[in-house]
Amino acid sequence: MIDRALIGTVFPVVTVEVSPSRIALFARSIGDDNPIYHDEAAARRAGYRGIPVPPTYPFALQMDRPDPWELIRILNVKLENMLHAEQRFVYRAPIVAGDRVALTEQVAEIYEKKNGALVFCRCHAEGRLADGTLAVELDRTLVVRRDP
Amino acid sequence: MIDLASAEPGAVVATYSTEPITRHALAVYAGASGDYNPIHVDIDFARGAGMPDVFAQGMLVMGYLGRFVNLVSTPDRLREFSTRFLAITQVGDAITCTARLIRTEQVDGETRARLELLARNQAGDLKLKGEAIVAI
Numbered sequence: 498m499i500d501r502a503l504i505g506t507v508f509p510v511v512t513v514e515v516s517p518s519r520i521a522l523f524a525r526s527i528g529d530d531n532p533i534y535h536d537e538a539a540a541r542r543a544g545y546r547g548i549p550v551p552p553t554y555p556f557a558l559q560m561d562r563p564d565p566w567e568l569i570r571i572l573n574v575k576l577e578n579m580l581h582a583e584q585r586f587v588y589r590a591p592i593v594a595g596d597r598v599a600l601t602e603q604v605a606e607i608y609e610k611k612n613g614a615l616v617f618c619r620c621h622a623e624g625r626l627a628d629g630t631l632a633v634e635l636d637r638t639l640v641v642r643r644d645p
Numbered sequence: 646m647i648d649l650a651s652a653e654p655g656a657v658v659a660t661y662s663t664e665p666i667t668r669h670a671l672a673v674y675a676g677a678s679g680d681y682n683p684i685h686v687d688i689d690f691a692r693g694a695g696m697p698d699v700f701a702q703g704m705l706v707m708g709y710l711g712r713f714v715n716l717v718s719t720p721d722r723l724r725e726f727s728t729r730f731l732a733i734t735q736v737g738d739a740i741t742c743t744a745r746l747i748r749t750e751q752v753d754g755e756t757r758a759r760l761e762l763l764a765r766n767q768a769g770d771l772k773l774k775g776e777a778i779v780a781i
Contacts, residue, residue, distance in 0.1 A: 526673045527674070552726050576683075580730070
């Protein structure tokens with residue numbers, strides 16, 4: 498049983514540098530060959546101050562935590578019993594290659610469905626640029642099947 | 646590129662399909678995204694968890710769905726992007742993404758298009774149902 502007392506649990510702040518090679522690899526992995534993700538000159542011609550990140554890339558930033566499975570441990574669930582239920586991004590300012598993004602995250606919500614057979618956990622994260630500008634907000638909702 | 650400002654509500658503004666998802670694609674996405682959950686790349690782990698095979702990362706399919714932005718606008722004009730993961734996407738599924746204009750609205754001094762985003766496999770099964778808001 499996931500304890501609702503975990504709501505409000507704050508993860509350690511992590512600062513991640515955004516590299517152009519990682520953006521290019523990520524874009525290729527989702528089949529996006531748009532030149533703005535692969536070529537700095539193309540990105541600048543398109544008005545960016547550097548190579549921008551694809552829309553779902555901020556989720557990958559979160560995976561660069563020293564321990565990306567910290568949430569699983571905190572919730573005390575098995576990795577294989579967990580699925581991604583929902584994901585939301587709110588974009589406040591562009592993130593480009595070379596930026597250092599500071600990520601904060603905390604457990605925002607825990608609730609049950611189907612008489613407790615499914616437990617949902619929503620975590621809210623914010624990514625800020627080095628000057629403090631809020632660049633992105635992320636909400637990931639995981640669903641855990643409770644062992645029968 | 647389609648003009649969101651002149652599109653009618655209900656109009657499909659982008660549609661595209663991926664190749665069938667291979668195990669190789671799952672491994673490349675795992676490395677690129679940093680999501681090393683073995684259930685997506687290690688068939689022994691997946692079977693141990695009671696699954697018949699590895700299956701796609703939900704975020705891989707959301708990544709496919711996010712490609713709409715370069716077909717109708719640019720990433721810097723994307724304001725929100727969200728999805729629900731409705732069903733597991735299997736190896737071999739070819740994903741068709743569709744972006745449909747719900748409506749345009751005025752928010753914070755700009756005109757924004759609200760879009761419905763759907764990802765289906767080759768059988769038409771709905772995998773992801775999302776929304777995006779793009780400044781026009």
